[in-house]
Amino acid sequence: MELFQKYFKPGIIHFMAFPQTMRGEGPILETLEEIVSDEFFSAIEISWIKDEKIREEARKLIETSGMTVAYGAQPRLLTQNLDISSLDEATRIRAVEEVKRSIEEAEYMGAVGVAFLAGKDPGPEKRELAKDALVKSICELCDYAKAHGNLRIELEVFDFDVEKNSLVGPSTVAREIAQRIRRERKDNFGLLIDLSHFPQQYESIRDAVYTTAGYVTHVHLGNCIIKDKSLPGYGDQHPRFGIKGGENGVKEVREFLRALFDVGFFDSQDKPIVSFEVKPLPGENPKAVIANAKRTLIEAWAEL
Numbered sequence: 001m002e003l004f005q006k007y008f009k010p011g012i013i014h015f016m017a018f019p020q021t022m023r024g025e026g027p028i029l030e031t032l033e034e035i036v037s038d039e040f041f042s043a044i045e046i047s048w049i050k051d052e053k054i055r056e057e058a059r060k061l062i063e064t065s066g067m068t069v070a071y072g073a074q075p076r077l078l079t080q081n082l083d084i085s086s087l088d089e090a091t092r093i094r095a096v097e098e099v100k101r102s103i104e105e106a107e108y109m110g111a112v113g114v115a116f117l118a119g120k121d122p123g124p125e126k127r128e129l130a131k132d133a134l135v136k137s138i139c140e141l142c143d144y145a146k147a148h149g150n151l152r153i154e155l156e157v158f159d160f161d162v163e164k165n166s167l168v169g170p171s172t173v174a175r176e177i178a179q180r181i182r183r184e185r186k187d188n189f190g191l192l193i194d195l196s197h198f199p200q201q202y203e204s205i206r207d208a209v210y211t212t213a214g215y216v217t218h219v220h221l222g223n224c225i226i227k228d229k230s231l232p233g234y235g236d237q238h239p240r241f242g243i244k245g246g247e248n249g250v251k252e253v254r255e256f257l258r259a260l261f262d263v264g265f266f267d268s269q270d271k272p273i274v275s276f277e278v279k280p281l282p283g284e285n286p287k288a289v290i291a292n293a294k295r296t297l298i299e300a301w302a303e304l
Contacts, residue, residue, distance in 0.1 A: 004301045008274040009042035009068055010041055011067075011070070012044060012070065012278075013045040014044055014045060022075045023079055027235055028054055030057060033061065037060055037065075038290075043275060044065075046069060047071065047074070049105070054103070057110070064111060068112060069109055071106035071109065072116075073116040074116055076098055086121040086164055092133055092136075095137070099141055110162070112273075114151055115192050115219065119166070121166060131177065134168070134177060139184050142181070142186035153188055155178075160223070162200045163200075163235055171201065171208045178191050178215035190217025191215045191217065194219070197224070200224055205259055209259035211263075218275075220274075221257075224236065226238070231280075233246075239279065240281075241292055245277065250296055258304060276294075278290065
C-alpha cells in the first residue's frame with residue numbers, strides 16, 4: 001500500500017491541540033516542540049504569537065523542522081468578535097485590517113496561506129448584503145496577500161446555526177462565494193472544508209465534498225458531538241475521535257478521503273495539507289488526543 005504522504009501533507013492545528021495558546025500567549029514554544037519533533041507531521045497550522053521574541057524563536061524552530069506552515073486567523077477574529085462580512089463598514093474594515101496583520105505575520109513565519117471565517121449570518125433579509133460585504137473583504141485580502149509572499153487566502157466553511165452561526169455556512173453558499181471570488185480573477189483563493197463541520201451543516205460527507213469540488217485547497221479532519229447537548233464537547237469543539245456521542249471516526253475519515261480522491265483533490269502536483277483539528281477536553285492529555293488522531297488516519301487509510 002502506498003503511503004498517504006504521497007498524496008498529501010499530514011498536519012495538525014497547533015492552537016487546537018494546545019488550546020492554551022489560542023490567544024497568542026501561553027506555552028507556545030514548548031508545545032510547538034511537541035509537534036515539530038514528531039516526524040508523522042509534514043505540516044503545522046499556527047496562529048498569532050503576540051511576543052516578538054517568542055515569534056522569532058518559533059519561526060526558527062519551524063524552519064529547522066522543515067515543516068510546511070499554514071496560518072489560521074480564526075482565533076484572532078473569534079476572540080475579538082470581529083466580522084469580515086459585517087454590514088457596518090467600519091466594523092468590516094476593522095476585521096479586514098486584523099486579517100491583513102495576520103497575513104503579515106504569516107509571511108514572516110514562512111506560511112503558505114492564511115485561513116479565516118466569515119462573520120455571523122445576519123438572517124434572510126440581510127444575507128445577500130452580507131455576502132456582498134464578504135466578497136469585497138476577500139478580494140481585498142487576496143490582493144494584499146499577493147503582495148506579501150503570494151500567500152493563499154482560504155475561507156473555512158462553518159456551521160450556520162449551532163455555535164459559530166456563520167454566514168458560510170452551507171456548502172452551497174461556500175461554492176457561491178468561491179465562484180464570485182474566482183470571477184474576480186483572484187487565483188490565490190480557495191475553500192477550507194472540515195469533516196467535523198459537515199454534521200453541523202446537516203450535510204453528508206459526499207454532498208459537502210462534491211458541492212465544493214474544484215474550489216477546495218485545504219481540508220481538516222475532526223470530530224463533533226451534535227445530537228446530545230448534555231455531553232461534554234457538544235457543538236464545534238473538535239473532540240477526539242471515538243468519543244461518546246461523536247459523529248466521526250475511522251469510517252467517516254475513510255469516506256472523506258475516498259470522496260476527496262473521487263473529485264480529484266489529490267491530483268495536484270502541490271500536495272495539499274490535510275490537518276487534524278482535535279482539541280482535548282478538560283482533563284484529557286493532548287498527547288493522547290493527538291495519538292488517537294494519528295491512529296484514526298492510519299486505520300482509515302489502511303481500509304481505503
